Amino acid sequence: MKKLLFILVAFFWGSFLIGQESNSKHEKWEYILVDTGDVLQIALPLSGLAFTILEKDYEGTKQFAYSFGTTMAVTYILKSVTKRKRPENRNSYDSFPSGHTSAAFSGASFIQRRYGWRYGWPAYVLASIVGVSRLEGPDGYHHFIDVLGGAVIAVASTYLFTKPYTKNKLQVSFSSNALYSHVTFNYSF
Numbered sequence: 001m002k003k004l005l006f007i008l009v010a011f012f013w014g015s016f017l018i019g020q021e022s023n024s025k026h027e028k029w030e031y032i033l034v035d036t037g038d039v040l041q042i043a044l045p046l047s048g049l050a051f052t053i054l055e056k057d058y059e060g061t062k063q064f065a066y067s068f069g070t071t072m073a074v075t076y077i078l079k080s081v082t083k084r085k086r087p088e089n090r091n092s093y094d095s096f097p098s099g100h101t102s103a104a105f106s107g108a109s110f111i112q113r114r115y116g117w118r119y120g121w122p123a124y125v126l127a128s129i130v131g132v133s134r135l136e137g138p139d140g141y142h143h144f145i146d147v148l149g150g151a152v153i154a155v156a157s158t159y160l161f162t163k164p165y166t167k168n169k170l171q172v173s174f175s176s177n178a179l180y181s182h183v184t185f186n187y188s189f
Helices: 002-022 029-054 058-082 099-115 117-135 144-161
Strands: 170-176 181-187
Touching: 029 058, 029 099, 029 117, 058 099, 058 144, 099 117, 099 144, 117 144
Parallel strands: none
Antiparallel strands: 170 181
């Protein structure tokens, strides 16, 4: 848990400080949530990738690449096919699904699927902040269904390509009752 927390904080603040130069015109409090969503959409997938490297889980790195790549490919193909108008006042027709939400939930769902709920629930909370940030702002950047669609695409892609991580491939368990004693060996491939 400490590793994940360190990774998230490092990427969040690093990205936030870099983003402050480009977003210096946003001095109002209403933009803080939007700026946070902009940062977390990058920090969460990078945290998932960094976690695989710190754990020396190179199979996880490959699974992350497949799931994240598929998520982003499906997201941008759907954006170009659906051509849904954004709720804000500019003429932009790339609302469905939300790319920010897809990226954030791809990182969060990868962390949860690969390393369990112990690490996954904080990542999902942060990914949800990204989703909310896409609905906030002066006129909002996305409709609710756009945000939900991005999250669903990301989680589905992750569950398609990612398997839970086990450090110990060989597990031994023992059970007994009044009549029998059992030793069970499980080997994960």
